Amino acid sequence: MxxxxxxxxxxxxxxxxxxxxxxxxxxxxKKGYDIKVSEIKGMAQRGGSVVTQxxxxxxxxSPLVAEGGAxxxxxxxxxxxxxWLSYLKPEGTIIINNQAINPVxxxxxxxxxxxxxxxxxxxxxxxxxVVKALDIALNCGNPRTANVVLLGxxxxxxxxxxxxxxxxxxxxxxxxxxxxxxxxxxAGYGI
Amino acid sequence: MKELMSGNMxxxxxxxxxxxxxxxxxxxxxxxxxxxxxxxxxxxxxxWSPNEKVALEVGIGASLGGARVLVxxxxxxxxxxxxxxxxxxxxxxxxxxxLLSADDPGMHSSQNEQDNRYYALMSKIPCxxxxxxxxxxxxxxxxxxxxxxxxxxxxxxxxxRVSHSQSMVQTAQRSVPEIKEYQKNPSKFVMTPANARGxxxxxxxxxxxxxxxxETCSLNTIHWGEKEVGIITSGISYxxxxxxxxxxxxxxxxxxxxxxxxxxxxxxxxxxxxxVVEELEPFLETQIKALGIKVMGKDxxxxxxxxxxxxxxxxxxxxxxxxxxxxxxxxxxxxxxxAPETPPRPPVLCAGCPHRATFHVLRKLKLTVTGDIxxxxxxxxxxxxxxxxxxxxxxxxxxxxxxxxxxxxMQNKAVAVIGDSTFLHSGVTGLMDVVYNGGSAxxxxxDNRTTAMTGHQxxxxxxxxxxxxxxxxxxxxxxxxxxxxxxxxxxDPLDIARFEQVVKEETAAHEPSVxxxxxxxxxxxKERQQPVxxxxxxxxxxxxxLKLGCxxxxxxxxxxxxxxxxxxxxxxxxxxxxxGAIKKGGQKDA
Numbered sequence: 001m002x003x004x005x006x007x008x009x010x011x012x013x014x015x016x017x018x019x020x021x022x023x024x025x026x027x028x029x030k031k032g033y034d035i036k037v038s039e040i041k042g043m044a045q046r047g048g049s050v051v052t053q054x055x056x057x058x059x060x061x062s063p064l065v066a067e068g069g070a071x072x073x074x075x076x077x078x079x080x081x082x083x084w085l086s087y088l089k090p091e092g093t094i095i096i097n098n099q100a101i102n103p104v105x106x107x108x109x110x111x112x113x114x115x116x117x118x119x120x121x122x123x124x125x126x127x128x129x130v131v132k133a134l135d136i137a138l139n140c141g142n143p144r145t146a147n148v149v150l151l152g153x154x155x156x157x158x159x160x161x162x163x164x165x166x167x168x169x170x171x172x173x174x175x176x177x178x179x180x181x182x183x184x185x186x187a188g189y190g191i
Numbered sequence: 192m193k194e195l196m197s198g199n200m201x202x203x204x205x206x207x208x209x210x211x212x213x214x215x216x217x218x219x220x221x222x223x224x225x226x227x228x229x230x231x232x233x234x235x236x237x238x239w240s241p242n243e244k245v246a247l248e249v250g251i252g253a254s255l256g257g258a259r260v261l262v263x264x265x266x267x268x269x270x271x272x273x274x275x276x277x278x279x280x281x282x283x284x285x286x287x288x289x290l291l292s293a294d295d296p297g298m299h300s301s302q303n304e305q306d307n308r309y310y311a312l313m314s315k316i317p318c319x320x321x322x323x324x325x326x327x328x329x330x331x332x333x334x335x336x337x338x339x340x341x342x343x344x345x346x347x348x349x350x351x352r353v354s355h356s357q358s359m360v361q362t363a364q365r366s367v368p369e370i371k372e373y374q375k376n377p378s379k380f381v382m383t384p385a386n387a388r389g390x391x392x393x394x395x396x397x398x399x400x401x402x403x404x405x406e407t408c409s410l411n412t413i414h415w416g417e418k419e420v421g422i423i424t425s426g427i428s429y430x431x432x433x434x435x436x437x438x439x440x441x442x443x444x445x446x447x448x449x450x451x452x453x454x455x456x457x458x459x460x461x462x463x464x465x466x467v468v469e470e471l472e473p474f475l476e477t478q479i480k481a482l483g484i485k486v487m488g489k490d491x492x493x494x495x496x497x498x499x500x501x502x503x504x505x506x507x508x509x510x511x512x513x514x515x516x517x518x519x520x521x522x523x524x525x526x527x528x529x530a531p532e533t534p535p536r537p538p539v540l541c542a543g544c545p546h547r548a549t550f551h552v553l554r555k556l557k558l559t560v561t562g563d564i565x566x567x568x569x570x571x572x573x574x575x576x577x578x579x580x581x582x583x584x585x586x587x588x589x590x591x592x593x594x595x596x597x598x599x600x601m602q603n604k605a606v607a608v609i610g611d612s613t614f615l616h617s618g619v620t621g622l623m624d625v626v627y628n629g630g631s632a633x634x635x636x637x638d639n640r641t642t643a644m645t646g647h648q649x650x651x652x653x654x655x656x657x658x659x660x661x662x663x664x665x666x667x668x669x670x671x672x673x674x675x676x677x678x679x680x681x682x683d684p685l686d687i688a689r690f691e692q693v694v695k696e697e698t699a700a701h702e703p704s705v706x707x708x709x710x711x712x713x714x715x716x717k718e719r720q721q722p723v724x725x726x727x728x729x730x731x732x733x734x735x736x737l738k739l740g741c742x743x744x745x746x747x748x749x750x751x752x753x754x755x756x757x758x759x760x761x762x763x764x765x766x767x768x769x770x771g772a773i774k775k776g777g778q779k780d781a
Contacts, residue, residue, distance in 0.1 A: 012536065025195055025357070035195065036323075037357040040299050046569065047742050048538035061433040062500050063323075063356035066518065083533050103536035107745045108574045108737050114531030124527075 002033055003159050004057035006065045010084045011076030012101045013047050016147030019172070020074075021052045023151060027168035028056045031160045036063035047104075049080055074154045076133075076147065077101050078117045085121060093127035095153050097146065099134055129153060129191070136187050142177075145184035152188020162189065196360045198353040201324035202291060203228035204360065205331030206261040210367035211289075212236060213253040215246040217616065218645035219265030220300035221354040222293035226263050227648075230657050234367070239648055239657045242584070242616040243268035247275045247290065254288040255380065257371035259335050266294040266307050267583065271617070273310065276344070280314045281390040282380050283342035283397075285371050287335035294350045296470045297497040300644075302564065302581060304496070306471040311346045311448040315394050317401055318346045318448035319410065320426040324358040330445065333410060341397055341404070348447075350470060352427045352497065402449045410445030411454060420512050421462030423455065423475060423486070428468045428498055435504040437515050450478055459484045466491070466507065470498050540569050542743040543713030543759025546637055548684040549608065550577035551739060551767065552691045553635075558606050558698065559594065561587040563618070565610040566644045566712075567637050574740045578608065585609070585617030591632040592625045603698050606633040612642035612650040615665060619674070625703045626675040633697045633704045636667060637684075639712040647715065671705040678704035685710055687766050713759050720760030721776020725753055729772035736764040736773065 007024070009017045021037060028035045033056040040051065053065040067086050073094045075081030081096045088094055096118065105111035122128045131153050133146040140149070148169075155165045165185065173181045196204065202225045206214060214229045214237040216222065230237035240246035243264040250262035264272060269292050276290065292310065295301040311318035319334050321327040327349065334345040378386045405411060416438045424432050425444040432441055442458045444450070459465050459479075467476040467488040476488035491506040492498065504518030540547050550570040553560050554577040562568060562578035563586060571578035580590060591607035609618045614636050625632045642648040649655045652665040671679045678700055684690045690708065697704035722743075732749040743757035744764060753764070753773070765773040 013538075029195065029359075034359060035357075037195070038352060039355055039357075040351070046538035046541060046566065047536075049536040060358070061430040063352060063358065063427075063430070064499050066499070066501050069517070079533065079536070082531065083536075102745055103534055104539045104740055104742060105534050105537075105573075106747075107742065108740060109734070109746070110573065111534035112532070114533060117531060120529065120531055 007054045009052040010080040015076040036060045038063040097133045140184045148184040149188040152185040198327040199224040201328035205328035207232040209332040211259045214261045216263030218648040221351045243272040247272040254284045258286045260288045263291040287338035289334045322429040405451040414441040416440045424468040431500045434500040543761040545710030550575045561590040563587040563609040588621030592630040611638040635706045638709040681707040684708040722755040722758035
């Protein structure tokens with residue numbers, strides 16, 4: 001019996017959540033999970049807040065993660081971590097990319113970007129992991145692989161073996177980007 | 192082989208496997224990917240039509256010609272296609288015809304939420320509702336069989352969570368039936384009153400046959416659990432119910448029009464309490480109540496927005512019905528006073544979007560702007576706040592004319608803005624109306640050379656088809672002139688000085704005018720210009736550029752900053768800056 005596992009990927013349009021979702025889904029299928037993925041497209045594409053919900057179990061019915069139901073919330077951006085925090089299980093893990101992307105109300109001065117997001121979440125969630133994914137991705141040779149760095153961190157917290165992740169990565173990522181993505185994944189996994 | 196597919200991909204696959212050879216539609220979230228995926232299969236023909244009405248009419252023709260046909264649109268698209276739909280119900284089909292209606296409960300990307308099952312009820316056609324991708328695929332084939340067996344169009348009704356959620360799908364080989372021969376049959380296909388009266392009777396006979404079919408067909412299934420509670424449900428709600436109340440008995444309706452009355456009565460008789468769980472309107476509930484059966488439904492569940500397992504569990508629990516342990520204690524989460532304020536992150540016009548320049552000028556000139564549906568609807572939001580209305584595709588043109596009729600002082604103040612794809616969808620007749628009835632509205636066609644909002648689909652003025660073939664381009668200038676518009680100007684909105692001048696001229700004119708604000712969508716422009724730079728010494732922090740709402744510009748301190756990664760180099764901010772502090776890429780300091 002495979003352990004049910006719910007994940008939320010939250011971020012901002014254009015941060016590469018779609019590729020991360022594809023790799024994650026491939027790995028879950030290889031492990032033998034039934035899987036459902038829910039993504040909202042449309043207006044959300046234009047720089048809005050984006051959220052992907054993945055549910056893994058022997059048999060999945062609803063494609064939606066319940067509030068308080070996510071085993072892991074993987075936040076590609078700090079403010080989005082705060083926005084979707086209520087979806088995390090009390091004993092769940094939140095992985096936060098230490099990056100701030102200002103929404104338009106902040107850019108125009110109509111609102112302020114909240115201070116102390118990491119402290120607030122860290123004070124409430126025992127399993128808070130803050131990752132400087134952009135820096136790590138730069139070290140690996142391509143800032144665009146920050147999404148795969150974060151996926152590597154997530155992989156460590158999921159009941160799927162590393163070899164399966166690596167196979168999924170090879171199957172999903174185009175050959176010419178594979179090496180840099182492999183090292184990005186390894187860097188995330190090693191944290 | 193099993194593959195992970197979205198509902199939309201699965202519908203495309205289902206159409207391919209079932210031998211659909213003609214797919215037609217108009218883009219609209221959440222339906223768009225169906226036709227895009229279908230077009231990639233070998234041996235099929237797929238096309239975008241200028242609007243949903245034309246799409247359905249092409250579909251009707253293809254069906255009469257003998258092919259199996261899939262016609263796709265979002266829920267509001269069915270409003271546009273309703274005219275042919277209601278009479279197609281009378282004529283019936285030759286090759287099977289499936290109409291996909293992708294509804295959007297919760298309005299993720301729509302101007303309203305409407306429950307299109309009522310269209311099936313009102314036009315007297317069968318309605319199938321899948322609850323996951325496998326069913327979405329399988330139901331296309333079933334819908335085609337029903338269409339041909341009962342001589343009727345069939346509605347396949349999805350919702351956003353079915354269309355855009357991914358789940359595992361078992362694929363199969365394709366099998367293409369022979370193209371059916373077309374036979375001239377005026378009493379069936381020429382709906383004059385005399386012929387229509389005959390068909391009207393046949394429609395009722397067909398519904399009676401379908402009612403009998405629904406009693407035993409495998410689309411409607413019972414999942415027996417404990418008999419204290421029975422739940423009747425359909426579509427995505429079925430999946431939510433299985434999570435929220437895993438022990439309840441469930442009657443899952445895959446065919447929701449017409450309803451299997453005896454099956455429902457028998458199910459109701461075997462359970463102590465009966466609940467109908469459905470998103471949006473009490474479509475099933477009202478009909479079940481009309482059978483004299485006592486049920487709970489919208490008295491405990493919301494009729495607005497999407498459902499989810501938590502909402503259902505909360506409602507069932509309140510009604511004293513046992514729910515899953517996982518959701519038993521589901522309730523509103525406690526508000527934490529210490530939580531930092533979370534500002535919203537609304538969608539915005541992209542950096543470099545030409546619409547931003549258009550709206551900047553319209554706002555500056557303090558015009559009343561009747562708007563339309565597309566990316567440019569985002570121009571209504573702060574800080575641009577430059578659009579006054581948004582009703583439906585094409586509405587802005589007629590509305591600008593109407594405003595001037597009501598109040599002559601609006602004559603030189605109200606302008607309509609409409610995208611190129613939307614203009615071709617349903618703006619042309621509105622413009623014709625302005626000219627014909629002696630109006631003097633100014634219509635700005637925001638021509639970004641694509642259908643941007645739904646993900647860059649081709650349309651009759653882009654020069655390409657859905658299948659990637661070159662196509663003749665509609666000449667928008669000539670089209671406007673042919674309608675009788677004498678004043679037509681084409682201008683690049685990013686040349687804001689000239690654009691402003693043109694808008695002033697045309698709004699002042701006492702006759703209809705069309706301004707084609709032409710600049711390709713920023714996301715289509717592969718050759719990015721160099722990003723602009725800010726001269727910190729010249730910037731006085733007036734924040735005029737911030738009022739453009741460009742995601743590349745920020746300014747919390749005294750001097751604005753422009754993100755070199757986000758900036759597309761369009762130079763709009765440089766044009767707006769009165770201090771000359773923003774330099775276009777490659778420009779040397781003076």
